[in-house]
Amino acid sequence: xxxxxxxxxxxxxxxxxxxxxxxxxxxxxxxxxxxxxxxxxxxxxxxxxxxxxxxxxxxxxxxxxxxxxxxxxxxxxxxxxxxxxxxxxxxxxxxxxxxxxxxxxxxxxxxxxxxxxxxxxxxxxxxxxxxxxxxxxxxxxxxxxxxxxxxxxxxxxxxxxxxxxxxxxxxxxxxxxxxxxxxxxxxxxxxxxxxxxxxxxxxxxxxxxxxxxxxxxxxxxxxxxxxxxxxxx
Amino acid sequence: xxxxxxxxxxxxxxxxxxxxxxxxxxxxxxxxxxxxxxxxxxxxxxxxxxxxxxxxxxxxxxxxxxxxxxxxxxxxxxxxxxxxxxxxxxxxxxxxxxxxxxxxxxxxxxxxxxxxxxxxxxxxxxxxxxxxxxxxxxxxxxxxxxxxxxxxxxxxxxxxxxxxxxxxxxxxxxxxxxxxxxxxxxxxxxxxxxxxxxxxxxxxxxxxxxxxxxxxxxxxxxxxxxxxxxxxxxxxxxxxxxxxxxxxxxxxxxxxxxxxxxxxxxxxxxxxxxxxxxxxxxxxxxxxxxxxxxxxx
Numbered sequence: 293x294x295x296x297x298x299x300x301x302x303x304x305x306x307x308x309x310x311x312x313x314x315x316x317x318x319x320x321x322x323x324x325x326x327x328x329x330x331x332x333x334x335x336x337x338x339x340x341x342x343x344x345x346x347x348x349x350x351x352x353x354x355x356x357x358x359x360x361x362x363x364x365x366x367x368x369x370x371x372x373x374x375x376x377x378x379x380x381x382x383x384x385x386x387x388x389x390x391x392x393x394x395x396x397x398x399x400x401x402x403x404x405x406x407x408x409x410x411x412x413x414x415x416x417x418x419x420x421x422x423x424x425x426x427x428x429x430x431x432x433x434x435x436x437x438x439x440x441x442x443x444x445x446x447x448x449x450x451x452x453x454x455x456x457x458x459x460x461x462x463x464x465x466x467x468x469x470x471x472x473x474x475x476x477x478x479x480x481x482x483x484x485x486x487x488x489x490x491x492x493x494x495x496x497x498x499x500x501x502x503x504x505x506x507x508x509x510x511x512x513x514x515x516x517x518x519x520x521x522x523x524x525x
Numbered sequence: 526x527x528x529x530x531x532x533x534x535x536x537x538x539x540x541x542x543x544x545x546x547x548x549x550x551x552x553x554x555x556x557x558x559x560x561x562x563x564x565x566x567x568x569x570x571x572x573x574x575x576x577x578x579x580x581x582x583x584x585x586x587x588x589x590x591x592x593x594x595x596x597x598x599x600x601x602x603x604x605x606x607x608x609x610x611x612x613x614x615x616x617x618x619x620x621x622x623x624x625x626x627x628x629x630x631x632x633x634x635x636x637x638x639x640x641x642x643x644x645x646x647x648x649x650x651x652x653x654x655x656x657x658x659x660x661x662x663x664x665x666x667x668x669x670x671x672x673x674x675x676x677x678x679x680x681x682x683x684x685x686x687x688x689x690x691x692x693x694x695x696x697x698x699x700x701x702x703x704x705x706x707x708x709x710x711x712x713x714x715x716x717x718x719x720x721x722x723x724x725x726x727x728x729x730x731x732x733x734x735x736x737x738x739x740x741x742x743x744x745x746x747x748x749x750x751x752x753x754x755x756x757x758x759x760x761x762x763x764x765x766x767x768x769x770x771x772x773x774x775x776x777x778x779x780x781x782x783x784x785x786x787x788x789x790x791x792x793x794x795x796x797x798x799x800x801x802x803x804x805x806x807x808x809x810x811x812x813x814x815x816x817x818x819x820x821x822x
Contacts, residue, residue: 340708366710378705380698387694394695395710442710 293318293477294339294446299348299358301334308334309345310501316446316479321472323480323488323509325522326498332481333375335498336450339479340372341365352446367395371444373435375451375481381424385415388423388434392441400443408437411467429460436467440476447471449480453487465491485522489513497522533663534785535778540669542777543676544738546770547731548754549761550683551603551724553769556758557700558720561622565606565629567751569725570732571637573599574648574742577733581649588651596729603725604718612714637744648740655737672734679727680770687766692719700764749795756802762815771813776801 294316301309309331316322324332337343339350341362350358357365366372371392380388389408393401409416412433418426423434432452439447449468453461461484469491472478482488489495492509497518505517512518548570555563573595580591610629614622654668687693695716699706707713735750736742753776761772776798784791805812 342704342707361712362707363710363712366708372708374705374708378702378708380701380705382701383694383697387697390691391694391698391706391709391711394691438709 293353294479295349295351296335296339297349297351299335299338299345299350301331301338301343301345303334303343308501309338311348312338312498312501312503314496314503314506316477317494318477319472319475320493321468321478321480321491321509323482323492323495324498325482325485325488325495327522328483329500330498331501332498333450334501336372336375336448336479336481339365339448340370366442369442369445370448371439371442371446372448373432373439373450373452376454377428377431377435379423379426379431379434379438381422383423384420385423385426385434386419388438389415389419389441392438394442396442404441404443408440411440411470412437429456429463432456432460432464433467436464436471440471445477447476447478449478451481451483453482453484461487485518486513489518529662531785532661533665534781536663536665536669538778538781539774540672540738540777541781542757542774543673543770544731544735544750544773545754545757545777546773547676547679547734548728548750549758549769549773550680550766551728552755552758553761553763553766554696554720554724557764558696558717559611559622560619561611561626562755563606563611563724564623564626564751564755565610565633566724566728567747567749567754568630568633569599569603569728570735570747570750571742571744572602572633572747573729573732574736574746575637575641575646576729577736578646578648578742588649592733595733596726599729599732600722600726603721603728606725607718607721612717634744634748641744643743645741645743648736648742650737650740668734668737672738675730675734676770679730680766683723683727683766686723692716696720753798756798758812759802760805760812762812765812765814765816768812768814775813 296312296314298311298313299309300311312331312335324335326332334343338345341360345358349356352368357368380391389405393404396404414430415433415437418430423431426434436452452464456464465487468478468480480488480492489509489512495506495509495512496503497505505512505515548567551566552563555561576598577591577595580586580594581588606629610625611622614625654671656667657664658667687696695706695711699713699716703713754773757772757776758769760776761768780794780798783797784794
């Protein structure tokens with residue numbers, strides 16, 4: 293479904309991505325793990341067109357997307373819950389969700405909204421509330437729900453567990469699994485390697501702009517290098 | 526001062542203030558989305574006034590066709606202004622945009638000077654607006670009555686767009702976060718263009734009414750009302766649409782009443798307005814209704 297082929301990204305003089313290649317197959321959860329500054333977020337930003345790779349290729353459903361503008365890429369069927377959640381604080385919960393559905397046919401809106409509310413009942417209770425007044429966990433639910441409102445084929449999640457209480461983190465990962473079981477393909481960027489590898493079908497380990505390891509979620513969980521470096525053993 | 530004169534002046538103040546408010550909306554909208562003081566905004570009053578004149582004199586259009594047409598054309602010129610002067614600088618430091626805005630302002634003024642010339646042109650005043658009526662012994666021109674009414678109608682129309690339509694929601698989203706707005710699949714450039722269309726059209730409506738009020742049109746006619754409207758926008762709280770109109774009313778009333786109560790201060794009218802700007806910036810930079818705006822990157 294998504295294929296990233298040897299992309300190189302530079303920020304000024306810094307070589308941030310040094311040839312990243314990865315594949316996300318339909319109905320999979322694929323995770324990208326690694327330390328801060330390894331290039332996880334930069335990889336996601338390249339996919340959605342917020343940074344342009346200097347070389348390499350990104351294709352989505354066989355179509356080259358690395359030269360398209362961000363809004364064109366998103367309209368092909370990609371939804372994202374960005375790093376730091378980035379809900380619109382000055383808009384209500386419902387308005388945030390409406391923006392998630394910006395380029396969907398209006399007649400589908402009600403059905404999509406009901407679906408998202410069934411995943412996150414809390415959002416339904418708070419729909420008239422300004423998003424800026426929600427708790428961190430609720431904002432993450434909103435960011436996820438907003439991404440799903442476009443009924444994307446591929447959902448990109450950037451650190452959905454960051455800064456949340458352990459109980460809420462668990463809830464978030466349960467939801468990710470549930471969404472996947474309902475048919476969404478997911479690319480999950482996480483620092484919480486343990487939790488990510490537990491839900492993922494396949495994983496890539498990033499280090500300073502390179503992929504150093506990849507394999508099935510289970511395989512990586514058992515890998516000694518992964519255990520040492522990311523799981524604190 | 527008699528009650529009569531006071532009421533007379535009050536109506537003048539409200540009328541002037543609503544014009545400031547109408548123009549201030551454009552400043553506040555563009556600032557809200559681009560964090561830019563669009564100094565060329567005031568010159569759109571001049572563009573609208575000339576377009577309206579030529580519609581009537583050159584193409585012999587009736588005023589009720591020529592005026593709305595001038596408003597639409599000025600709205601489109603507002604979009605072009607963004608495309609030429611601001612869009613290429615979207616990722617540049619804020620100061621470059623500001624300089625570009627000042628340059629665009631000089632360009633519009635001097636283009637008008639070269640093409641049309643500096644001799645003021647008389648602005649045609651349709652009978653509907655020029656008519657004077659008497660209410661309770663006060664003589665008021667219909668324009669003085671229509672101006673605040675038109676302003677309020679346009680304000681409510683605008684508020685409807687901003688708060689109850691899809692594109693309005695996208696505008697409010699873009700005012701806090703460009704990147705995430707794009708990530709919603711929204712074409713940000715179209716949202717910004719639409720913002721300029723709305724703001725410029727309102728300025729044009731203000732320009733046409735301003736030209737009817739002071740029917741001498743010249744290439745620099747937009748400078749002072751533009752600056753006054755900018756003050757009104759800051760006074761009301763820049764970024765806040767209702768605040769802009771409120772600031773406009775307060776400034777217009779303040780100016781007129783200052784002159785009414787202290788006729789010897791008449792020459793200091795503009796100084797008074799700028800003193801307000803300085804005081805607001807010193808003591809309450811967020812204005813009356815403004816909230817601290819996030820510094821966008």
